[in-house]
Amino acid sequence: MPPSSRVLPKSHHPVSVLRMRRRQERAAAWGGFVFTLFPPLLVLLVAGLLAWRAWPILSRYPLSELLMGRSWRPLQREFGFYPFIAGTLWVTCAALVLAVPPSLLTAIYLAEYAPSSVRAFLKPMLDLLAAIPSVVYGAWGMVAIVPAIQNTLAPFLRRQLGFISLFRSDNPTGFSVLAGAIVLAVMIAPFIIAVACEVMRNVPDGLRHASLAVGATRWQTVYPVVLPKSAPGILAGIGLGLSRALGETMAVLMVVGNVVQVPRSLLDAAYPLPALIANNYGEMMSIPLYDSALMSAALILLIVxxxxxxxxxxxxxxxxxxxx
Amino acid sequence: MQTEPHIQIRNLNVYYQGTHQALRDVNLDIPRRQITVIMGPSGCGKTPLLQSINRFLELQEGTRIFGQVLVDGEDIYAPGMDVTEIRKKVGLLAQRPYPLPMSIYENVAYGLRIHQLKKGRELDEAVRHYLESAGLWEEVKDRLHQPATRLSIGQQQRLCLARGLAYVVFLYMGEVVEAGPAEEVFGNPRQMRTRAYLEGQF
Incomplete structure (x- = not known):
């Protein structure tokens, strides 16, 4: 007789209970798996549909001409997306430059310096900022930011920093890359702050104390200890903000001016990809290939x-x- | 000639979160250049007592501290005292090792750099000296510039000890969980520093 048959204790559960539990386990695993597959499948489906609808354009023009072409005249069948791609990148990059440094400082203050009473008061306000609908931000941008740029900021920048081409422009209005970037920066800052703050709060206190025990100040602790430890998380937060900035449509299209041109300064008007699609879809659809061109714009945005x-x-x- | 006790604690009362009293009317003299051991059952207030000497208590929100702690006759809770200067004098080694997210070398050099005490070759020599004091030099001399987190827990503890020894001017405190002579755990008290150790969990 093999010794193992004696060593293994017999289960006290009836067979039916064991079978039930096994079935339950398998159902949970498979159900979870199937639903987890949906998001990636959806991305593929969306991309596939866009590619299919964009095909009439993609097959007729060389890719370099579409991506690098600067002339957008649908009636003459000229479809250059470069102004829109450039507009998207300009507005997004400017928004990040404006949003990241103050957001990080805010997160550092909230996570490292603020007493918990201050944090309990400020955190919900920041979260509220993230919940404001983008059209409200757009309206705010139109009535507050655009006039402020036109009347105060733009003349000042031109006068004081006009020797830098970034601040030189003959755009007489305030509708500009800068206006879009400011509105976007305000919109994405709460995301970056929330993620960065959370990540820094997760750095173990023991590590902070190890540095403070040596006689380091708070800042001497934040910079070489807390920031490196939370760098991956902070970067993920910035990535979240970046994705949102690239795709934000409503608030941006209300303040950037929507002029088809490659912007050369912060004070120039721009026309980002999402604005192109939102402004034109459903109109002038009788122009041949126009519908396909807008789908190509969506596909390009998705790929970016x-x-x-x-x-x-x-x-x-x-x-x-x-x-x- | 200094004959007064190195540290004098007078009528120290500490409250956590406003209501819970952690220390009640503590009066204690810690003599100079000796090893002092504080022991007691878990939760009796050994850690708050040690933390009162380098002003670590106040890191926890809602802590209220009454009384005096004199280091070299100077009240460290007096208004206008520079906390970083106190912690430069009074080192504290935590129970669990927390290597900083940098190389082994930088971990030991950390305090010296923060207080700008040494640089260049002097710094190299100091790092070597304190790693030797902590009994870690032989094990890490060929990988000083690797991340400190790759060390084993025991090595990390000795690294944190070296980091502490490197900047502290007068006094050194550590928490020991295991029973056993402090000298065995921390090495011989060759430096002429006052040391207060804490032991618990017998």
Whole structure:
């Protein structure tokens, strides 16, 4: 007789209970798996549909002409997306430059310096900022930011910093890259602050104390200890803000001016991709290929967002691998 | 000639979160250049007592502290005292090791750099000296510039000890969980520093 048959105790549960539990377990695993598949499938489906609808244009023009072409005259069948791509990148980059440094400082203050009473008061306000609908931000931008740029900021920048081409423009209005960037920066800042703050609060206190015990000040602790430890998370937060900035439509199209041109300064008007699609879809559809051109714009936007996401994921992995 | 006790604690009362009293009317003299051991059952207030000497208590919100703690006759709770200067004098080693997210070398050099005490070759020599004091030099001398987190827990503890020894001017405190002579855990008290150790969990 093999010894194992004696060593293993017999289960006290009846067979039916065991079978039930096994079925339950399997159902949970499979159900979860199927629903987890939906998001990636949906991305593929959306991309596929866009590619199919964009095909009439994509098959007729060389890709370089579509992506680098500067002339957008649908009636003459000229479809250059470069002004729109450039507009998207200009507004997004400017928004990030405006949003990231103050957001990080805010997050550092909230996570490291603020007493919990102040944090309990400020955090919900910041979260509220993230919940305001984008059209409200757009309206605010039109009545507050655009006139402020036109009457005060633009003349000042032109006069004081006009020797830098970034601040030189003959745009007489306030509708500009800068207006879009300011509105966007205000919109994405709450996301960056919330994520960065959360990540920094997760750094173990023991690590902070190890630095403070040596006689380091708060800032001497934040900079070499807390920031490196939370760098991957902070970067993920910035990536979240970036994705949102790239795709934000309503608030931006209300204040950027929507002029088809490649912006050369912050004070120039721009016409980002989402604004192009939202402004024109459903109109002038009798123009041949117009519908297909707008679908191409959507596809390009999707690819740009995916590329940025991929890049930030790779960067994240690198940093995490180095931190291990 | 200094004959007064290195540290004098007078009528120290500490409350956590406003209501819970952690220390009640503590009066204590810690003599100079000796090892002092504080022991007691868990939760009796050993850690708050140690933390009152380098002003770590106030890091926890809602802590109220009454009484005096004199280091070299100077009340460290007097208004206008520079906390960083106190902690430069009074080192504290935590129970669990927390290597900072940087290399082994930078971990030991950390305090010296923060207070701008040494640089260049002097710094290299200091790092070597304190790693030797902590009994870690032989194990890490070939990988000083690797991340400190790759060390084993025991090595990390000795690294944190070296980091503490490196900047502290007068006094050194540590928390020990295991029973056993403090000298075995922390190395011989070769430096002429006052040391207060805490032991618990017998």
């Amino acid at each position: 967002v995916l590329a940025f996401n991929l890049a930030s994921t790779i960067l994240l992995r690198r940093i995490q691998a180095r931190a291990r």
